[in-house]
Amino acid sequence: MRSAWIILREIVRGVWITARHFVINMWLHTLNFLGLKTRRRGAVTIQYPDEVKPLAPRHKSRHRILRRPNGLPQCVACMMCATVCPSECIFIEAAETGDPEVQKYAASFVIDLSRCCFCGFCVEACPEDAIRMDTGDIRLAAESRAALDYPLEKLV
Amino acid sequence: MVDIVILLIKIVLAMAWLMFLALLMTWVERKESAVIQDRIGANRASVFGLRLFGLFQPFADAIKMIFKEDFVPSFSERLLHTLAPFLSFFFVAVTVVAIPFGDTVHLAARHIALQVADVNAALLFVLAMLSLGIYGILLSGWSSNSRYALLGSLRGAAQLISYEVALGLSLVGVVMVFPSLRLSEIVRFQAGMLFGFLPKWGIFLQPLGFAAFFLAALAETKRVPFDLPEGESEIIGFFTEYSGLKWGLFMMTDFLEVIIISCLTVTVFFGGWQVPWLGAAGFRFPWGASWLLPSWIVTALEVAAFNVKVFFFCWLQVLVRWTYPRFRYDQVMDFGWKVLVPAGAVNIVLTALILVVK
Numbered sequence: 278m279r280s281a282w283i284i285l286r287e288i289v290r291g292v293w294i295t296a297r298h299f300v301i302n303m304w305l306h307t308l309n310f311l312g313l314k315t316r317r318r319g320a321v322t323i324q325y326p327d328e329v330k331p332l333a334p335r336h337k338s339r340h341r342i343l344r345r346p347n348g349l350p351q352c353v354a355c356m357m358c359a360t361v362c363p364s365e366c367i368f369i370e371a372a373e374t375g376d377p378e379v380q381k382y383a384a385s386f387v388i389d390l391s392r393c394c395f396c397g398f399c400v401e402a403c404p405e406d407a408i409r410m411d412t413g414d415i416r417l418a419a420e421s422r423a424a425l426d427y428p429l430e431k432l433v
Numbered sequence: 434m435v436d437i438v439i440l441l442i443k444i445v446l447a448m449a450w451l452m453f454l455a456l457l458m459t460w461v462e463r464k465e466s467a468v469i470q471d472r473i474g475a476n477r478a479s480v481f482g483l484r485l486f487g488l489f490q491p492f493a494d495a496i497k498m499i500f501k502e503d504f505v506p507s508f509s510e511r512l513l514h515t516l517a518p519f520l521s522f523f524f525v526a527v528t529v530v531a532i533p534f535g536d537t538v539h540l541a542a543r544h545i546a547l548q549v550a551d552v553n554a555a556l557l558f559v560l561a562m563l564s565l566g567i568y569g570i571l572l573s574g575w576s577s578n579s580r581y582a583l584l585g586s587l588r589g590a591a592q593l594i595s596y597e598v599a600l601g602l603s604l605v606g607v608v609m610v611f612p613s614l615r616l617s618e619i620v621r622f623q624a625g626m627l628f629g630f631l632p633k634w635g636i637f638l639q640p641l642g643f644a645a646f647f648l649a650a651l652a653e654t655k656r657v658p659f660d661l662p663e664g665e666s667e668i669i670g671f672f673t674e675y676s677g678l679k680w681g682l683f684m685m686t687d688f689l690e691v692i693i694i695s696c697l698t699v700t701v702f703f704g705g706w707q708v709p710w711l712g713a714a715g716f717r718f719p720w721g722a723s724w725l726l727p728s729w730i731v732t733a734l735e736v737a738a739f740n741v742k743v744f745f746f747c748w749l750q751v752l753v754r755w756t757y758p759r760f761r762y763d764q765v766m767d768f769g770w771k772v773l774v775p776a777g778a779v780n781i782v783l784t785a786l787i788l789v790v791k
Contacts, residue, residue, distance in 0.1 A: 288757070295469045295756040302468045322473040 332413055337397045339414040340388055342432045343407050349374065350433060351407035352383040358399035358408060366392035367399060386432060390417055391425040435543075443549045444530070451529045451692060456491040458688040458747060463490065465748065466755045494681075501677035506577065509674060513576035518675065518682035521569025525689040528562045531555035532696045533617045535706045535736040536713070539728070547706075547736065548617055555616040556608065559697060560601060563653060567593050569686070570662060570671050577674035585671035588762065589655065589662030595769040596652040602777025603645035606784040607701050610638050620705030624712075630719045632709040635702035641783070643702045645776040650698065651753060652769065654690040658757040661765055695746035703742050706735040 305319035323330055332338070343351040354371035372384035399408050419425050460475075464487065467474025476487040505514055535547035552558045567590050574586020608614060611622040625633040636643045652659040663670035672683045699705060710716050711734060715726035726734075760768065 291756045292752065295752055298469050298471065299465065299752065302471060306468070319468070319471075320473045321471050324473070 332415070336413070337395050337400075337410040339390070339412045339417060339427075340393075340399070340408055340410050340432055341412050342383075342386060342429065343409065344433055345379075349379075349382050350386065350429065351405050352386060352403075353379060353405055353407070354381045354383045355404060357402040357404060361398045361402040363396060363398065364392045364394050366390070383429065386429040388427045388432065389425060390427055391422050439543075439545060440549070443547075447529050447532075447534075447549050448526070450534075451526060451689065454692050454743075454747075455685055455688045456495075458691060458751075459491045459494065459684075460488060461747065462688075462751050462754075463487070465751045469752070469755050498678050498681040503679065504674075504676040506579070506674050508578045510576035510578065513572050514674070515679070517569050517573035517576060518672075518679040518686075519569075520572065521566055521686045522682045522689070524562045524566040524569065525686050525693060528559045528693050529696070531558050531616055532693075532700060533620055533705055534739055535732055538732055546617065547732075551615065551617055554614045556604060556614045556619070556701070559616075559693070560597070560604070563600075563690075563693070564593070564597050566686070566690075569683075573675065573683070574671040577671075579674050581668045582671050582673040584668050585662050585664065585673065588664070589671055592659065592661055592765055592769070593653060593655070595766060596649045596773070599645060599649040599769055599773035599777055600653060602774060603642050603649060603780065604701065605777070606639050606642040606780045607635055607646075609781070609784050609788060610635070616700050616705070620700060620707060623704040623707050626719065632704055632707065634704040634707070639702065639780070639784070641776060641780045643698075645773050645780060646702070647698060649769070649773050650694040651750065652765070654687065654694055654750065656687060656691070656750070657754045658760060659765055660759060661762050664759075691747055691750050692743065695743045695750065698746050699739065699742040706739040708734055708738045711735070 302319040305315050305317060308315050309319060345351055352369070354369050356369060359365075359367040359369055366389040368385070368387040368389070369383050370385040371381045374380060374382050395410070397410055400410050417425070464474045466472075474487065475490045476484055478484070478487055478489040478493040480489055505511060530549035531552050533546070533548040533551075538545045538547060570586050570589040570593070572586075574582045574584075574589070577583070607619070611619045613619055613622070619635075623632070623634050627633045627637055631637050655662050663672075672680055675683065710718050711731065713728070713731065715731065716724040718724075
């Protein structure tokens with residue numbers, strides 16, 4: 278008999294909770310629809326393609342290669358990133374600059390984003406601070422695998 | 434001749450009302466569950482960029498279902514497999530003819546009842562048709578020739594037959610208080626006042642009967658707290674082998690049942706189209722004031738009141754569906770036979786005692 282009362286109480290409490298959520302959220306939705314600002318919104322939903330949540334400052338997104346003032350990439354083709362990369366998705370071909378201060382640069386620098394796991398080790402490993410992952414570009418879907426091979430031109 | 438035309442118009446209007454409300458219910462179900470759970474819900478279906486809170490979603494769903502493959506398994510009983518969803522749908526949809534939408538309208542020396550057919554045993558008619566809906570479930574499960582579908586249909590048949598008993602018993606008290614089975618008469622009996630201020634609605638005369646009726650009716654709709662016939666987490670249900678529009682008919686049947694149960698609850702326990710203190714001539718308040726209204730406004734108010742009440746009970750049933758977890762099968766049977774049936778019986782005895790003493 279006691280358990281029956283507990284069940285009855287919980288039944289009432291359950292419907293009270295959902296009805297409260299419904300009434301409060303409908304009230305907030307109505308106010309917002311009429312153009313009134315409320316401290317809280319009626320739903321926690323972020324309607325993704327329409328409204329985008331700001332990325333955290335420490336986020337990792339698509340890589341970029343920094344340039345020197347003369348336009349060459351800052352990369353000196355030391356191969357540290359390609360070595361540390363756990364996904365083995367960085368492919369570098371070196372060339373000489375003719376500048377004795379710099380000596381080498383990356384003539385071709387391809388990142389296969391279909392393999393990249395966005396661990397950020399390449400950024401940590403780079404001695405020249407040439408590669409960063411702060412573009413904020415996280416919509417990287419493509420229609421073919423080849424389109425995900427990002428060459429130097431798309432990375433600078 | 435004119436009578437037949439009027440009857441046809443009434444049939445078309447009633448069916449259109451029912452179908453439109455059923456379409457709306459799919460939207461209400463989505464949106465209400467979303468609002469309860471702090472979400473937004475389906476809002477992407479648009480016509481020329483006009484979204485209207487996702488009100489086009491039901492039409493998009495309908496178009497999708499029409500164009501899906503109508504798959505009939507080779508091991509099924511083809512004729513019965515096709516027949517089952519239509520039976521299921523028909524027996525629920527046909528009950529709308531007995532529901533009174535409003536008082537009799539006097540138009541050009543004609544008396545038009547806002548009801549398709551004033552059946553003299555309307556209450557029994559509605560209950561009988563809802564019971565016959567079991568055939569749809571049984572046939573679909575059996576003709577599919579699939580274990581899951583058969584399990585679902587057996588559960589469904591057992592559950593619905595059990596709750597038919599509780600549903601019938603809980604309504605006996607009502608029939609004793611309003612001595613008629615005619616739904617239009619039952620609504621008219623609820624016109625007066627109780628203790629001078631309360632509307633004489635069924636719920637105030639039969640509170641226990643209402644509780645038993647509403648719980649049994651929830652079980653009749655086969656929706657979530659009682660969705661053993663479907664049981665989508667374990668046996669997918671009696672419509673496992675259906676696809677496309679036939680499956681859609683089963684889904685529509687569920688929503689139609691919600692609407693019909695709301696209509697029946699409103700008609701029997703909440704005064705149908707009665708508005709408190711509103712008579713044929715206008716409002717007559719208990720403190721002596723009165724507000725006279727032309728008859729067409731009175732009729733409009735009554736039809737609007739009926740619709741508002743039906744909407745409220747549809748809302749309440751969706752709220753219940755999105756609040757409670759499912760019963761276990763033995764709990765469903767226990768609840769039906771050991772709680773609701775005795776409650777209905779006690780209600781009959783109490784009602785009889787009060788009627789005799791008074």
